[in-house]
Amino acid sequence: MKGLRLFFFAGIFSYLYLPILILVINAFNSNRYGLKWDGFTLKWFGAMVDNSGLMEAAKHSMVIAVCAATLATLIGALAAIAFHRYRFPGRRILQGTLMTLMMAPDIILAISLLVLFVVIGISLGFWSLLFAHITFCLPFTMVTVSARIQGFDPFLLDAARDLGASESQLLYRVVLPILRPALLSSWLLSFTLSLDDVIVSSFVTGPSYDVLPLKIFSMVKVGVKPEVNALATIMVGLSLVLVLMSQLLIKEKVHNGNVE
């Protein structure tokens, strides 16, 4: 039985990792098409850096990811707090909207936002992209922070209020610091989602603001480009770092059982 289990795990993991491994190996392969090994080289990394369009798109992606992650975490945390603590009209509808957003395929979000931008008259570029990215990260940040709030000791808040704290002080000094691990892991999750996004970006960004996944998409449609392999390797490395970081942060969550 144990042998079968090991075999099964090995099978699944090799399927998941094999393509990535090929990418990484080919990033260092002198042979352009990666069909045979021609020797170790770092020239593709050089070619990648030389590709100014690619680097510009990478910079744009980073900026959007950082901004979107920060703002989505902020708004998501506030939303989690609001839904948890406050009672206000339309609360259920908004919660439902948030869940719908989370479950819905990205493309629905993408086109609905495109229609919105066209109707309102926001020109497609940095701002339209930022609003879109914040919006699709929002459900995830809210759920992450919400989970942490569930395990929150309400007596802390009562005690603070007894000592004379106002609502805003409660938020800044008591609630937010306790939520810190959830905030950080939401930020990481949003950052990754934003960097990864192809679908939403392909509809709502404009010519002035090209982002990395779209640039990669247009490059890979035109065939094998070794610079893409180099870039992919770096991105795999980046995601490794992000995963390890997030695991360190949500260790507590695993102890309390998984989120649903």
Next chain:
Amino acid sequence: MEMWNKFRSSVMLTLLCASPALAAEKVYVYNWTEYIPEAVLEQFTAETGIEVVYSTYDSNETMYAKLKLVKKDGYDVVFPSTYFVSKMGKEGLLQPLDHLLLPNGKALDARLMDKPYDRGNVYSLPYMWGSTGIAFNSSVIPDGEVIHWQDLWNPVYKGKLLLQDDMREVFHMALKIQGHSSNSTDPKEIEAAYLMLKDLMPNVLLFNSDSPRLPYLAGEVNVGMIWNGEAWMAQLENEDIRYVYPSEGANLWVDSFVIPRSARNPKNAHAFINFMMKPEVAKICVEENGYATPVTTALPLLEERVRNSLTVFPTTEILDNGEFQTDVGDALPIYQQYWEKLRTGN
């Protein structure tokens, strides 16, 4: 409190970094894929200091839709096919070219100027012209087996063909086989072509206008349509890839420079177009991409093998047998309707 401050300052900082770079001059170029060598763009920036922000499309329709979408902060230079130049010109999407800023335009081949789709070259100047024909891998398919468009309908090629993802080019095949003009506006002729194309669909493996030569080079496809330039580039890597001008007539097309009305940097756009029409630059484009240039002063500069290549420069006979693509006016929606049926209903 500390957390909040940290959030605030980091948001401000990143938003500041995000504000558009005030530094370099830019020109936004929107072009077909594989149409301008990277080195040429770098040379332009080196000579003028203007940075080129380059994006690509693979069909006129996508380009047109995008242009309609980004009405304000749009592109500066675009390369539509002939019938789209007239369409966009009529709809007021283009701005007239300032020929005083385009002195290199005087060297352009007169046979490609002042055409019906843009009388007086108000909006456009020809960039490159070429043909669409048949490609096949001679190590798999013997020479002489595929010489007519009609040959592609052979059931032996079921699920094996590559076709351009281009409505007019695909319809050209059927219209030519049936003896009609490729620029037909007759709904009956177009319908007949559509019915014929329906029979072709089971033979199609994929539609590709991004880089049609790659499936041939990768061995995924061994026969189908292709642009002559793509065939040229393929032959540089694999001599087995052959290009054939079909007996019924190849599709001949011209792509032109235009400047959209919503262009942000029209001056830079003109500078770019003028640069591209320099003979040394045109020479590089021809040799790398395999299409023919209207810049007459570039022709003597070309390498022998390029000048003599039938793929790049067809004979007058072939040109007479083929047909240049031009405006179909109000018949365009009819084509579009049938094309969508073919693309989704197959």
Next chain:
Amino acid sequence: MKSKTQKLVIGLVSSWLILFGVLPLLLLVGASFLAQDPLDFFRLEFSLDAYRQLVDPAYLEVMLRSVKLAAITTTLCLAAGYPFAWMTARLSRSSRIAVLILLMIPFWTNSLVRTYAIRLVLGTQGLLNTFLMSTGLIDSPIRLLYTDTAVILGLFYLMLPFMILPLYACLEKLDYRLIEAARDLGAGFPQILRKIIWPLSLPGVFAGCIMVFVPTMGLFYVATLLGGARQLLVGNLIQQQFLNARNWPLGSATSIVLILMMTLMLAGYYFVLRRLAIRRNAP
């Protein structure tokens, strides 16, 4: 009596969600009832044309093909994901974390890059064919790219973690004592699986299917990179209508279909959850 801060927070959250969540969806529904415009994206005129075009047999056929691809992908994910989730849930704590981390690393890598990597494997001159030819199992390369198989493999590759995680969350909470008790009463594993594990894991199964089935139909770039002329997902149709054919009403109507499908599945999910709760609380 709400404080100023409370009002501010509620106001910010509500306005964002209404502006970027509720309003766009309403606009989308509205757009589906507009007329097509040959020169623009839509015309401000009521029309049911979009829905008429939607139920055109040719168009429907493409959508059904997409549903088929999504269904096969979901089934595959379930078939591979269920045993994976079960086995992981039975591991020791530290092994479990290791397995989950290993699962998440590809998930956190850019999905476009991973799809591109699959193309390298499946090509005629790609890794798989080269390997099979070198071992002599086949003499000429198998056509894998530009087929249904390639698209399914690509979708399966991207969506597997989305199936495993909800399943794992559910199976991990399973009270192992139930199984021990059943075993004490003489039940064999197949019986235990059928009567105890499977029914209790149903919420996880449903959640996993919801997270895979409908989103899969939206992943147009997988079909673009791995599929051929016949592999069109609903996402490709929507993309074509919006960015190529400029038929926004039809594109909107098509996405409404997706929304409806998702709502149906969610309704099914809640129904199952309630049935389970009722059964649990039955005397």
